[in-house]
Amino acid sequence: MTIPSEIPARIARFAPTVRVVHALNAIGFGLLTFTGAAMYGAPGTQWVGRRDLVRNVHVWVGIFLLLPLIVGLASSSGLRDDFRRLSRWSAEDKRWWFKSKRTEVRLGKFNPGQKANASFTLAALLALLGTGAIMKWYSPFGDDWRTGATFVHDWTALALGLVVIGHIYMAIRDRSALDGMIRGTVPSEWAATGRPRWYSEVIQASENDASDLGDSR
Amino acid sequence: MTGPVRPEDADVTDYVGLLDVDERLGTRVGRRIVLGLMGAGAAGIIFGRPIQEKTAQVISGVPGLNQLPVGGRWRIYTVTGGLPKRSQADYSLRIHGLVDEELTFSYEQLLELEPTHLTKDFQCVTGWRVEDVKWTGIRLADLLDAAGVQTSATALRFFSFDGIYTESLTLAQARRDDVIVAYSMLGDDITRAHGGPVRLYVAPMYGYKSIKWLESIEVTDEVVPGYWERRFYAVDAWIGNSNGRNDNPV
Numbered sequence: 082m083t084i085p086s087e088i089p090a091r092i093a094r095f096a097p098t099v100r101v102v103h104a105l106n107a108i109g110f111g112l113l114t115f116t117g118a119a120m121y122g123a124p125g126t127q128w129v130g131r132r133d134l135v136r137n138v139h140v141w142v143g144i145f146l147l148l149p150l151i152v153g154l155a156s157s158s159g160l161r162d163d164f165r166r167l168s169r170w171s172a173e174d175k176r177w178w179f180k181s182k183r184t185e186v187r188l189g190k191f192n193p194g195q196k197a198n199a200s201f202t203l204a205a206l207l208a209l210l211g212t213g214a215i216m217k218w219y220s221p222f223g224d225d226w227r228t229g230a231t232f233v234h235d236w237t238a239l240a241l242g243l244v245v246i247g248h249i250y251m252a253i254r255d256r257s258a259l260d261g262m263i264r265g266t267v268p269s270e271w272a273a274t275g276r277p278r279w280y281s282e283v284i285q286a287s288e289n290d291a292s293d294l295g296d297s298r
Numbered sequence: 299m300t301g302p303v304r305p306e307d308a309d310v311t312d313y314v315g316l317l318d319v320d321e322r323l324g325t326r327v328g329r330r331i332v333l334g335l336m337g338a339g340a341a342g343i344i345f346g347r348p349i350q351e352k353t354a355q356v357i358s359g360v361p362g363l364n365q366l367p368v369g370g371r372w373r374i375y376t377v378t379g380g381l382p383k384r385s386q387a388d389y390s391l392r393i394h395g396l397v398d399e400e401l402t403f404s405y406e407q408l409l410e411l412e413p414t415h416l417t418k419d420f421q422c423v424t425g426w427r428v429e430d431v432k433w434t435g436i437r438l439a440d441l442l443d444a445a446g447v448q449t450s451a452t453a454l455r456f457f458s459f460d461g462i463y464t465e466s467l468t469l470a471q472a473r474r475d476d477v478i479v480a481y482s483m484l485g486d487d488i489t490r491a492h493g494g495p496v497r498l499y500v501a502p503m504y505g506y507k508s509i510k511w512l513e514s515i516e517v518t519d520e521v522v523p524g525y526w527e528r529r530f531y532a533v534d535a536w537i538g539n540s541n542g543r544n545d546n547p548v
Contacts, residue, residue, distance in 0.1 A: 121373075122373050122374070123373075123374055123491075126373060126374050126375055126376065127374050127376060127380065127381050127491060128380065129379070130376040130377065130378050130379045130380050130381075131376075131377065131378065131379055132375055132376065132377045133377055133525075133529060162322070165322050166321050166322055167328055168326055168327070168328030168329055169321060169322055169323065169324035169325065169326060169327070169328065170321075170324045170325055170327035170328070171320075171321045171323075171324035172324070174321070174324060174327075189320075189321030190321065191321075196327070196328060197331065199328065200327070200328040200331035200332050200335075201331065201335065203328075203332055204331060204332040204334075204335035204336055204339075205335070207332070207336060208335065208336060208339035211336075211339065212339065212343065215343070219542055220542050222542075223544065224347075224425075224543050224544050224545065225344075225347045226343055226344065227425065227543075228346060228347040228350065228425050229342060229343040229344055229345065229346030229347050229350075230343050230346070231346075231424075231425055232342060232343075232346030232347065232349065232350045233339050233342035233343055233346055236342075237339065278321065279321075
């Protein structure tokens with residue numbers, strides 16, 4: 082493989098659509114966490130109160146939470162590409178979980194921890210949506226299912242909350258990765274060392290683009 | 299299949315083959331995770347109730363774990379921005395409307411009346427239930443008799459000193475022996491969170507009928523739906539026979 086004459090200091094990681102969807106999802110999830118905690122028990126139920134208003138905000142934000150993701154998937158090939166990468170695990174990804182084998186692994190755009198996080202988060206959001214719908218539109222369901230739905234909703238929310246805290250902690254610890262989501266770019270060096278296979282892909286693609294331009298001239 | 303496989307990207311560690319080179323061509327582990335967790339969630343909806351009841355029994359004795367999502371414990375609700383506060387000294391209960399004589403009771407005066415003791419469950423319409431709660435108060439029927447209900451009256455309206463919450467009962471419901479104006483619960487004065495110093499306890503109905511921070515009772519000639527009743531909750535809120543629920547009656 083030829084080394085390009087000029088390696089850029091930063092390379093693009095997340096498309097604008099991906100970042101907007103992520104931001105809207107984060108805002109929505111923040112509102113749901115706040116209103117959910119305020120309905121769940123002490124101290125939120127007492128400090129925030131306003132049960133009727135809080136419930137309505139929770140329900141409406143919940144209904145529309147996945148809308149940005151759906152619109153984004155329909156309109157952005159960049160988001161579809163990320164979605165696909167997050168859902169697919171290479172044989173190398175599977176080896177990554179064994180610390181002793183990690184040195185042999187050249188990662189793609191995401192590490193397997195990020196992939197597991199994305200899958201869990203999507204599953205949890207869908208479970209919260211489904212159980213929340215049973216809690217809100219309860220008439221067709223008996224007590225057993227309503228209690229079961231509340232049970233799943235509460236525990237899933239707790240688990241997802243912990244996972245999101247972990248997600249934020251990891252992002253703060255790795256400023257370059259965080260930059261990828263906030264500014265859209267990451268330092269080339271970070272990509273070359275942390276995500277070498279994805280880095281090669283990006284460099285290759287930019288070279289191809291450059292030679293395509295050359296041909297058309 | 300999109301995403302080209304790039305042989306030049308392969309290196310000696312790619313001993314599993316070239317298909318491994320592009321991460322977009324890996325196995326669909328993400329889909330399995332999502333579908334598996336959705337299956338677990340569906341199982342949780344169906345079997346969650348017995349699991350929750352077992353967990354509640356185990357956890358109830360362990361301090362610090364009582365905030366976990368299990369049933370069988372109090373959850374404090376308020377429809378305003380906080381818990382209203384009124385001391386026993388400042389407290390008074392007014393009975394007005396279609397009565398022969400408008401009455402106002404201080405907290406001390408309520409304590410002088412003949413008390414009724416109940417040990418009964420508290421069932422919330424959102425699903426949780428606290429068993430064998432001790433309640434002490436005055437039968438609502440006694441207070442109504444003291445004021446003298448006029449013949450045109452059919453119902454009651456209850457007002458909370460939180461300034462927003464209201465509830466209703468028919469006269470027949472209000473005269474039951476298990477409907478009391480309570481000043482003690484759980485073996486002690488009623489705390490601010492539980493609606494103290496004085497609240498209503500309507501044993502056979504869902505918790506939203508047992509108005510907290512009770513300030514006044516108006517005798518009316520028709521049922522005026524209360525706060526949650528205007529928000530699609532049943533007006534006749536019998537436990538196990540309303541709001542689409544079949545809990546054991548109290």
